[in-house]
Amino acid sequence: MPDFFADEIKKAIRDAIFHYLKEHGPEDPLVHELTGHAWHDSISLEIPPDTKLGDYAFPCFSLSKKLKKSPLQIAQELFNAIKKHGIITEVKVTGPYLNFFIDKSKLAELTLEEIHKQKDRYGMGSSKKERVMAEYFQANTHKAMHIGHIRNISLGESLARILAFSGFDVLRANYQGDIGPHVAKCLWGYLNLNGEGRLAKTEHKGVELGRIYTEANSQITGNEGLEAEIREMTKKLYDGDKSIIELWMKTREMCIKEFDSFYKEFNVQFDQLFFESEVEEKGRQMVKELEKMGISKEDQGAMIVDLNEYGLGIYLVLRSDGVALYSTKDLALAKLKFEKFKVDRSLYVVGREQELYFQQLFKTLELMGFDQAKKCFHLSYGLVMLPEGKMSSREGNVILYQDLRDRLYELARQEVMKRHEDWPEKKVQEVALKLTISALKFSMVLREPGKDIVFEWERSLDFEGETAAYVQYSYARICSIFKKHGKKAPSGAELSLLTDEHETALVKLLADFPKVIADSSSQYKPHLMARYAIDLAKRFNEFYQSCRILQEEDKLRDARLYLAEAAQHVLKTTMALLNVDALEEM
RNA sequence: GCGUCUGUAGCUCAGCUUGGAUAGAGCAACAGCCUUCUACUCUUAGGAGAAGAGAGCUGUGGGUCGAGGGUUCAAAUCCCUUCAGACGCGCCA
Numbered sequence: 243m244p245d246f247f248a249d250e251i252k253k254a255i256r257d258a259i260f261h262y263l264k265e266h267g268p269e270d271p272l273v274h275e276l277t278g279h280a281w282h283d284s285i286s287l288e289i290p291p292d293t294k295l296g297d298y299a300f301p302c303f304s305l306s307k308k309l310k311k312s313p314l315q316i317a318q319e320l321f322n323a324i325k326k327h328g329i330i331t332e333v334k335v336t337g338p339y340l341n342f343f344i345d346k347s348k349l350a351e352l353t354l355e356e357i358h359k360q361k362d363r364y365g366m367g368s369s370k371k372e373r374v375m376a377e378y379f380q381a382n383t384h385k386a387m388h389i390g391h392i393r394n395i396s397l398g399e400s401l402a403r404i405l406a407f408s409g410f411d412v413l414r415a416n417y418q419g420d421i422g423p424h425v426a427k428c429l430w431g432y433l434n435l436n437g438e439g440r441l442a443k444t445e446h447k448g449v450e451l452g453r454i455y456t457e458a459n460s461q462i463t464g465n466e467g468l469e470a471e472i473r474e475m476t477k478k479l480y481d482g483d484k485s486i487i488e489l490w491m492k493t494r495e496m497c498i499k500e501f502d503s504f505y506k507e508f509n510v511q512f513d514q515l516f517f518e519s520e521v522e523e524k525g526r527q528m529v530k531e532l533e534k535m536g537i538s539k540e541d542q543g544a545m546i547v548d549l550n551e552y553g554l555g556i557y558l559v560l561r562s563d564g565v566a567l568y569s570t571k572d573l574a575l576a577k578l579k580f581e582k583f584k585v586d587r588s589l590y591v592v593g594r595e596q597e598l599y600f601q602q603l604f605k606t607l608e609l610m611g612f613d614q615a616k617k618c619f620h621l622s623y624g625l626v627m628l629p630e631g632k633m634s635s636r637e638g639n640v641i642l643y644q645d646l647r648d649r650l651y652e653l654a655r656q657e658v659m660k661r662h663e664d665w666p667e668k669k670v671q672e673v674a675l676k677l678t679i680s681a682l683k684f685s686m687v688l689r690e691p692g693k694d695i696v697f698e699w700e701r702s703l704d705f706e707g708e709t710a711a712y713v714q715y716s717y718a719r720i721c722s723i724f725k726k727h728g729k730k731a732p733s734g735a736e737l738s739l740l741t742d743e744h745e746t747a748l749v750k751l752l753a754d755f756p757k758v759i760a761d762s763s764s765q766y767k768p769h770l771m772a773r774y775a776i777d778l779a780k781r782f783n784e785f786y787q788s789c790r791i792l793q794e795e796d797k798l799r800d801a802r803l804y805l806a807e808a809a810q811h812v813l814k815t816t817m818a819l820l821n822v823d824a825l826e827e828m
Numbered sequence: 829g830c831g832u833c834u835g836u837a838g839c840u841c842a843g844c845u846u847g848g849a850u851a852g853a854g855c856a857a858c859a860g861c862c863u864u865c866u867a868c869u870c871u872u873a874g875g876a877g878a879a880g881a882g883a884g885c886u887g888u889g890g891g892u893c894g895a896g897g898g899u900u901c902a903a904a905u906c907c908c909u910u911c912a913g914a915c916g917c918g919c920c921a
Contacts, residue, residue, distance in 0.1 A: 291849060301848060303901065313901080338901095339849065382921090419921080544919055553831080558918045568921050597832065598916055624833090624914085629840090661866085661883080689841070692833070694914070698840060698855085705883030707854045708841080715865090715883055723864060765845085773842070776853085787885040792864060793875085828883085 243297070243344075243753045244352060250329050251298050251342050252285045258323040259305075293747065296334060296341030303338060313338035346746045347738035350805070353753040354737055357808040362815055365756045367409035367763070375413040375579050376402045378591035379512075382419040383497035384428035386452030387504070387643040389626045389697065390593065396686035396821070397623055398591040399510045400768040403819045408763035413583060417516040417575065420494055424455065426475035429489055430468070431458025441496075448500020449644045451493055456640065507679060509821055514583070518571055521578065525570035528577065529560045537609050547606050557602035569603065576607055580614050587617040589766070594622040594692060621766050624694035626686070646699060651678045654703055658828070673828055677703065677711060680822040684710030687820055688772040708776050710822050716779035717817065719786065720810040721826040723803075727792055731803035739801045744785040748809060751781050755812050768820070775816040782809045 256276055263273055275284050290299045302313040302320070309316060314337060321335045332343035357364045378398025381391050399414075406412040431437060431454040444450050462468040478486050505511065529545050532538035538547045543562030549555060559569050579585045590600060600620035608615035628641060654674040662670065681702040688708060689695045705711045724730065740749065755774070762770040791802045817824045 286846095288848075291851095295849075299849085303848075306901075337849070380921095423920085542918080546918070555831090555916095556918055561919045563919085565919085567919070592921095593915095594833075595915055596921080599921090622833095657883090693841090694834080696840065701840080701855070704855085709854090711883070712854095719865070719884085726864065769842090773853090780853090783884060784886095786864075787862080790863060 243349065243750055246352065247329055247344050247349065248287050248298065249282075251287060251300075251344075252282060254324055254327065254330060254342075255285050255300055255320070255340070256281060257325065258320045261323040262319055290339070290341060293743070295336055295339075297344045298342040300340040300342070301338060302340065306338075346741050346749075349753065350737045350740040350745070350749045353749050354740075354804055354808045357752060357811055358731075358733070358804070361811055362818075364811060365759045365815060366407055367759060370409040370411075372586045373411040373413065373584055374405055374587040374589060375415050375514075375583060375585040376405070376589045376591065377415040377417055377516075378402075379416045379510075380418060380592070381501070382422075382424055383448075383494050383501075384420075384425045384451055385455050386449070386640065389628075389641045389643060389646060392643055392682055393623055393626050393686040393695075394591055394593075395508060395510060396683040397621065397691055397768060399508070399821050400683070400687050400771065400819060401589065401591065401621065401766060403821060404759065404763050404768055404771060407815075407819060408759050410587070410763075413513045413585065414511065415514045415516060415579075416512040417518070419518045420497075421479055421490075421519055423472060423476045424459075425490060425494075426472045426479060427458045427462055428455040429486060429493065430462065430472060430475060431455060432489065432493065434458070446500060446644065447496040448498075451497060452642070452644075456642075507675075508683070509679075509823075516575060516578075521571045521574040522566045524578070525566050525572075525574035526560065526564070528573050529570060532559065532573075532606075532610070535610065537606065547602070547609075549602055549605055552605055554598065554602050554605055557606055559606075569599070572603055573606065576603070576612070576618075580612055586614060587619075588614060589619050589621055591621045591623070594624050596620070597622050619766060621691055623691040627694065627696050629696055629698055629700075647678065647682070650681065650699060650703060651675060653700075654678045654681070657703070673825065676823040676825060677714070677828065680710040680714065683821055684713070684772060687768045688776075690769050691767070710820075711828075713775045713779045713813065713817060714822065714825055714828060716782050717810065717813045717824050718826060718828050720782070720806050720813070723791060723806055724810075725826075727803065731807040732800050735800040735804040736797050737801055737804065739798050740805060742789055744781075744788050745802070745805060748781045748785045748805060751778055752808055752812055755815075771816060771819050775813070775820060775822075778809065778813055778816065782806075782813070785809075 259276060260273075275281060285300070288299045288301060290296050300320075302316040305316050306313040317335045317338055317340050320340055321333060324333055324340070326333060329345045329348050330342055331345050334341045334343070360366070376398055378401075379391065379395045381387055402412050402414050428451055432451070435454055435457055437451075437454055440450055440454065441447050462472055475486065479490060529538060532547065533540075533545065538545050538559055540546075541556075544558055545560035547557040547559055549557050557569065558567060559573065561567055576588065579588055592600065597620065600618075600622075604615050604618045604620075607618065626641075651674060654677045655670060658665070658670050658674045658677070665673075685697055685699075685702045686695075701707065702709055703711060705715055740746070758770055758774045762768055785805075789802060791799060791806060793799075794802065814824050
């Protein structure tokens, strides 16, 4: 709810305490506290667990200690001293709590008029004058995309959108490995597992290459002869050996093309694509610099940064044979981000297993004197598993994206077809695809990032429950009201009519939206936004269920239309921030 | 061995940063309701009636918040111990 209400209540409480003190004890440190600058913070309000108890609550426990009286007594005495005024319509004492009821029509007016004024900009933060780069996805070419990548891109994109909405200047970055042992394995597979024939048969050549990689990898792993062969091929790749470079270029192109269509399907556009090869050389130079600065040193032939005094162990920055490591390249990339792209804040959406690694990276950057190092953040996320028990780990039984997507899509298509027999096939496919991709994104963002999740894919498309479809359906319902009504909500509606508990509950939730933006942005937690979207959809449906709109008499109808339109705006914004499609019919 | 994270209803998960009133959702189960969703009939229109489904809503049942201790007026939340699991701890990314 808007701070305005809390402020008014706090003032009333302060006056009551003053009044109380005047009568009961002339000198008290409390007077000092309440006249100081921080008096505002010394009175803390809470939201009661049930709206029937009140809209705001003031617990009297802390005063109890200072005044040496029971909180129940204090609540009663404050109640006698408090003056109802302005937006406070009622005050009640419930045990040790002083509960306040606020003027609901005032709340509706303030909130809804703000939303109608701002429309899709409602909740948007003012410019932070700060540039943040979010690096995510980081899928390698020549490898299959699996369900973990989906969690990554869904989180990353949603985070980027939330940050941009809350006022940051956001750059989206993707950092991909297009060369290395994994490429060699894929190419070996291409040559030995009938790659040419298989690619000829499919549109999705990148996907097929990924499958070839997976098969090749399982054959090669543990086979010493083949592993030696791969090492040899990897070296040839790095050396630009003509015998293999042409195939590499050709297949690399296929993979990148496949990624492009995937980005399109997922509605993601990167501002900056980085490749490992770009930063390898710079990384090696940076390690030399580190040594000069006395930050790194040689150990067993390799270069390390000893971070033991920070409890971060040893950070290895260069291999003993002088070959660049992931860390070598990341150091250079970070510098590039800070200096060339003028980034003030840098986010990395990467799996949880690299937590220590990123702490080491950030600490090293800090030691090098980069101020931005303090504003680096590793958004780490857990594994995605299916109810069947398979995991998305690198070695384990991988769930390929394409397989899952196709399964989900088929399910969605059947459902849409069943409901709209009159729709042309093309429209069915279009809507089904949107539902599929939205369901995937939403399920991946709904959970707290750090935790492993079990992706209940069969449920993700349900139109009930905590799903994208439920949110989308609620939105479509609102759209359908206005379609039926034939025009938008009129301005100047009598919002004081909105006093039903369901109306108020919806208004309150709408009023909370700016805070949700602020929280999910400052804490890097997109799941707060997803949960809010569910809550809002639910709250709207409750309102819709118990309050008629179009059939009411004009004034009430207009007020409710006004409310519905506000819900529509906010719901649309939440979907945009989650990168979920807002469909007008489904 | 050390470090980080996780453990909440049968299942999937919020809540924990910043301690407060009977610990919340969703799914599944059961019992209902149903308007603006779907479809049928009637109506000049607005709309009305009966019905079904469901992608709506309500209610019911279901919990030692892993266990034990501590701090506090108050602990799912903070601290300690312990059990279980995941991940990490130098030449992978």
